[in-house]
Amino acid sequence: MLKLLTAAPLLLLSVSVLAEPFPSTYAPLPSSPTLITGATILTGDGGRIDDGDLLISNGIVQWVGSGDVPANAQTIDAKGRWVTPGIIDVHSHLGVYASPDVHAHSDGNEATAPVTAEVWAEHSVWPQDPGFPRALAGGITTLQILPGSANLFGGRGVTLKNVPATTYQAMKFPEAPHGLKMACGENPKRVYGNRSKAPSTRMGNVAAYRAAWIKAQKYIDDWEAYEASDETDKKAPERNLELDTLAGALKGEIIVHMHCYRADEMMTILDMADEFGYKLGTFHHGVEAYKIADELAANGVCGALWADWWGFKMEAYDGIQENVALVDRPEGSCSIVHSDSDEGIQRLNQEAAKAMARGNAVGMDIAPERAIRWITSNPAKSLGIDAKTGTLATGKMADVVIWNQNPFSVYAKAEQVFIDGAMIFDRNNPELQPVTDFELGQLLEVAQ
Amino acid sequence: MKRLLSSIVLTALSLNAAAQDLLITNATLHTGENGEVIESADILIKDGEIEKISPRISANESITVIDAAGRHVTPAFFAGATVTGLSEVAAVREAVDSEYEDLFTDIMHPEFDIRPAYNPHTSVIPITRVEGFGYSLLTATRGDRSISGQGGLVRFDGGYDSFEGKPVIFVEVSGHAAGKTGGSRAVHWMLLKQAFGELQKGVELDLLSPIGRDQLRNATKNGVFVFNANRAADIMQVIKFAKTHNIKAVIHGGREAWLVADALAQANVPVMLNALDNLPADFDSLAARLDNAALLNKAGVRIMFTSGETHNARKVRQVAGSAVANGLPLEAAIAALTSVPADVFGARPRAAKRGAIADLVIWSGDPVEVTTLAQLVIMGGKIDSMESRQTKLRDRYLAIDPALPRAYLKP
Numbered sequence: 001m002l003k004l005l006t007a008a009p010l011l012l013l014s015v016s017v018l019a020e021p022f023p024s025t026y027a028p029l030p031s032s033p034t035l036i037t038g039a040t041i042l043t044g045d046g047g048r049i050d051d052g053d054l055l056i057s058n059g060i061v062q063w064v065g066s067g068d069v070p071a072n073a074q075t076i077d078a079k080g081r082w083v084t085p086g087i088i089d090v091h092s093h094l095g096v097y098a099s100p101d102v103h104a105h106s107d108g109n110e111a112t113a114p115v116t117a118e119v120w121a122e123h124s125v126w127p128q129d130p131g132f133p134r135a136l137a138g139g140i141t142t143l144q145i146l147p148g149s150a151n152l153f154g155g156r157g158v159t160l161k162n163v164p165a166t167t168y169q170a171m172k173f174p175e176a177p178h179g180l181k182m183a184c185g186e187n188p189k190r191v192y193g194n195r196s197k198a199p200s201t202r203m204g205n206v207a208a209y210r211a212a213w214i215k216a217q218k219y220i221d222d223w224e225a226y227e228a229s230d231e232t233d234k235k236a237p238e239r240n241l242e243l244d245t246l247a248g249a250l251k252g253e254i255i256v257h258m259h260c261y262r263a264d265e266m267m268t269i270l271d272m273a274d275e276f277g278y279k280l281g282t283f284h285h286g287v288e289a290y291k292i293a294d295e296l297a298a299n300g301v302c303g304a305l306w307a308d309w310w311g312f313k314m315e316a317y318d319g320i321q322e323n324v325a326l327v328d329r330p331e332g333s334c335s336i337v338h339s340d341s342d343e344g345i346q347r348l349n350q351e352a353a354k355a356m357a358r359g360n361a362v363g364m365d366i367a368p369e370r371a372i373r374w375i376t377s378n379p380a381k382s383l384g385i386d387a388k389t390g391t392l393a394t395g396k397m398a399d400v401v402i403w404n405q406n407p408f409s410v411y412a413k414a415e416q417v418f419i420d421g422a423m424i425f426d427r428n429n430p431e432l433q434p435v436t437d438f439e440l441g442q443l444l445e446v447a448q
Numbered sequence: 449m450k451r452l453l454s455s456i457v458l459t460a461l462s463l464n465a466a467a468q469d470l471l472i473t474n475a476t477l478h479t480g481e482n483g484e485v486i487e488s489a490d491i492l493i494k495d496g497e498i499e500k501i502s503p504r505i506s507a508n509e510s511i512t513v514i515d516a517a518g519r520h521v522t523p524a525f526f527a528g529a530t531v532t533g534l535s536e537v538a539a540v541r542e543a544v545d546s547e548y549e550d551l552f553t554d555i556m557h558p559e560f561d562i563r564p565a566y567n568p569h570t571s572v573i574p575i576t577r578v579e580g581f582g583y584s585l586l587t588a589t590r591g592d593r594s595i596s597g598q599g600g601l602v603r604f605d606g607g608y609d610s611f612e613g614k615p616v617i618f619v620e621v622s623g624h625a626a627g628k629t630g631g632s633r634a635v636h637w638m639l640l641k642q643a644f645g646e647l648q649k650g651v652e653l654d655l656l657s658p659i660g661r662d663q664l665r666n667a668t669k670n671g672v673f674v675f676n677a678n679r680a681a682d683i684m685q686v687i688k689f690a691k692t693h694n695i696k697a698v699i700h701g702g703r704e705a706w707l708v709a710d711a712l713a714q715a716n717v718p719v720m721l722n723a724l725d726n727l728p729a730d731f732d733s734l735a736a737r738l739d740n741a742a743l744l745n746k747a748g749v750r751i752m753f754t755s756g757e758t759h760n761a762r763k764v765r766q767v768a769g770s771a772v773a774n775g776l777p778l779e780a781a782i783a784a785l786t787s788v789p790a791d792v793f794g795a796r797p798r799a800a801k802r803g804a805i806a807d808l809v810i811w812s813g814d815p816v817e818v819t820t821l822a823q824l825v826i827m828g829g830k831i832d833s834m835e836s837r838q839t840k841l842r843d844r845y846l847a848i849d850p851a852l853p854r855a856y857l858k859p
Contacts, residue, residue, distance in 0.1 A: 099727045099728050099729055100728050100729060100730045100731055100733075100734075101729050101730060102730065102731075130727055130728055131727060134726060134727060186539075290845050291845055291854075293845075308760055308762070308763065309759075309760055310759055310760065310838075311536075311537060311538060311572065311758075311759025311760070312537075312538045312539060312759060313537060313538065313539035313540070314537050314539070314540055316537075317537055318841055319838070320838045320841050320842045320845075321838070321842075322842045322846070326845060326846070342727055343724050343725075343727075346724075346726075347724075347770075350766065350818050353818045353819050354766070354818050354819070356819070357818065357819040357820075357821060361821055362842065362846055408818075408819060409817060409818065409819065410766060410769030410770060410772070410773055410816060410817055410818045411769070411772075411773045411817070413773070438728070439728065439734075442728070442734045442735075443704070443707075443734040443735040444728070444734055444735045444736070444737060447707060447735055
């Protein structure tokens with residue numbers, strides 16, 4: 001009896017990375033069945049339907065093309081307009097580097113030690129960041145908030161539904177895997193090197209990753225040995241938040257998101273993942289990813305990239321505007337356009353448009369239905385939520401954007417945005433345009 | 449007559465050719481002035497200048513003819529306020545010359561002129577030029593004093609001395625904008641009033657060196673002062689200060705400028721802005737909005753665009769496109785991208801007309817659309833090679849499975 005009582009809580013601890021502390025309280029906003037008719041539909045998985053219809057109800061996509069329409073469905077005539085899945089940004093710091101960008105809002109880098117796998121970005125997220133509704137107006141329905149790149153292991157990222165809420169828990173994407181933010185190259189070695197601490201070099205970076213993985217492997221071994229033991233007086237290993245996260249990554253329960261610019265460094269990281277037997281999810285920024293596009297595709301690793309940003313530091317010196325298109329080129333690729341910016345997240349469609357145009361200018365013939373994957377299904381895959389969102393397939397979450405025109409344009413505007421079937425933004429209806437507590441009663445609102 | 453039908457042929461042929469007589473035929477020409485668009489325009493270029501614009505110009509045998517096939521043609525765009533040629537890699541301190549910090553003197557240095565540090569061979573120039581950009585405002589960036597220094601317009605033709613227009617003094621008046629000003633924006637005004645007071649005969653407060661005093665005095669008569677300010681109240685202070693000291697002022701930033709658009713128009717103070725700024729980035733920008741440019745233009749304020757970027761200054765086109773998407777007339781955006789900065793900072797006129805410098809771009813489509821590309825850039829009558837370090841990297845990695853390592857591919 002005594003044994004049972006002690007074993008039960010310990011069992012919970014041992015699977016702590018699977019259980020969900022700080023659980024999601026997200027609930028979809030009220031919705032009614034909605035039929036969208038006559039649109040150019042980009043389904044997010046490479047498909048395009050001209051003059052197409054789409055039915056969403058009960059929070060999910062019921063059908064695309066044709067099917068039964070419930071009597072109480074509201075119809076939106078989308079003739080001449082375009083419909084896409086909700087846009088997904090795999091790399092945002094909204095809430096953790098919130099607007100206004102004052103020192104008191106600097107909550108994205110726990111830059112006090114190179115390994116801080118124990119911190120969770122969600123504990124820094126300020127839901128009143130005006131960046132959230134601005135991103136919503138750009139069609140963003142899902143986003144991952146990551147810690148910054150000062151540290152080798154920056155901590156856990158969190159995937160959010162972009163709904164207005166008072167708590168981040170009410171935004172938390174139900175059952176989305178956690179992310180682990182790691183960083184290569186200049187940032188960690190600069191931050192700690194400037195303090196005459198390790199790491200101060202790239203080789204120092206790699207040594208410190210490996211040392212941390214070794215600790216995590218031992219932690220897993222200790223817990224497994226403990227669980228396998230049938231001794232009556234067995235003592236559980238001490239629980240460690242940092243190692244919980246690292247162990248979760250090694251076991252594939254937490255997806256590794258690796259900030260890395262240079263091609264050679266990315267290949268080092270892939271070898272390291274092999275050494276420790278974990279799967280790398282996505283390289284973020286990857287300004288030189290085009291140099292190893294085949295290797296990324298062969299390893300099933302995504303590249304989350306910018307359309308054109310370059311030159312801001314040495315490891316970003318070889319940036320080219322064809323990066324996204326070149327990473328997209330091999331069979332089995334997973335090219336993503338990400339923002340890492342409170343401005344870029346408002347127009348990921350334009351960022352994708354620029355990348356598409358650059359690919360096409362060198363003869364790649366990338367159609368909108370292919371390019372839309374870079375900001376819908378591919379980021380959904382990167383976040384481990386592709387079974388739920390990212391495409392307009394039957395049964396998927398009804399995360400949908402209606403655009404005034406072809407979204408691959410500077411003139412494109414998200415007119416209506418749906419999350420789980422609920423219209424939560426309407427450009428033509430001020431009542432469906434959320435305002436954060438921070439902005440309420442401020443100059444912008446008052447002066448208009 | 450040598451007739452060339454596509455710009456792709458031209459790129460193979462030209463490689464920074466010498467200035468030559470050119471005839472562009474069948475252009476949709478946005479002149480960049482008075483909202484003018486000339487359909488089916490022929491443009492004759494001689495000695496680096498626009499010689500003639502007419503519906504039909506017949507060419508002699510020796511001239512190179514470029515058939516624009518109805519495509520949009522504009523003067524080369526203004527890349528905004530940048531540190532092009534002063535910063536090869538932004539975070540590499542050894543490669544940046546646009547600012548000074550902790551100088552051993554304790555005074556303001558309006559005579560800190562960044563132009564002698566300009567490197568026309570920076571990789572940034574061809575990278576920016578092939579995107580249709582012909583000139584920029586070379587900026588002394590924010591240091592630790594209220595006056596950052598001086599710069600001016602630079603033309604992206606690769607010359608060592610391609611500076612144009614009036615001396616431009618850069619001034620910070622935003623809160624906490626400069627490290628050595630005590631933490632209050634009121635200190636900026638305190639020090640600026642004292643510094644300008646030193647320009648009066650017999651007043652010696654030693655905030656300036658003798659050379660700084662001479663140059664600042666000269667700038668009050670012949671120069672332009674660019675004030676970095678976003679808050680509406682700060683902008684009103686700039687207008688007042690400019691009037692008191694009878695100087696030409698320009699607002700850089702101007703996120704809340706729309707709130708005081710009428711005052712700006714009345715004082716004839718132009719605004720250089722980033723039309724993507726719509727967040728309360730700080731407490732000076734609570735009223736930032738996407739239609740700032742449209743509202744200012746409507747009130748009669750002259751506007752220009754900047755992106756806050758140097759390496760990615762080509763983003764200015766997207767900035768302008770966003771302004772158009774939010775209510776600014778397209779031709780007002782083209783003027784802001786071409787003729788207005790030259791006019792404000794006293795350079796040779798950029799609007800496409802007889803006698804103007806032949807810095808022109810043929811675009812694949814709407815010049816402010818993100819999917820449009822510059823197809824051909826002409827600078828002073830020279831056809832650009834349309835190559836840059838980035839196009840070479842691209843071509844090296846575009847090749848599939850080369851037999852030898854890519855280091856042997858030298859496009």
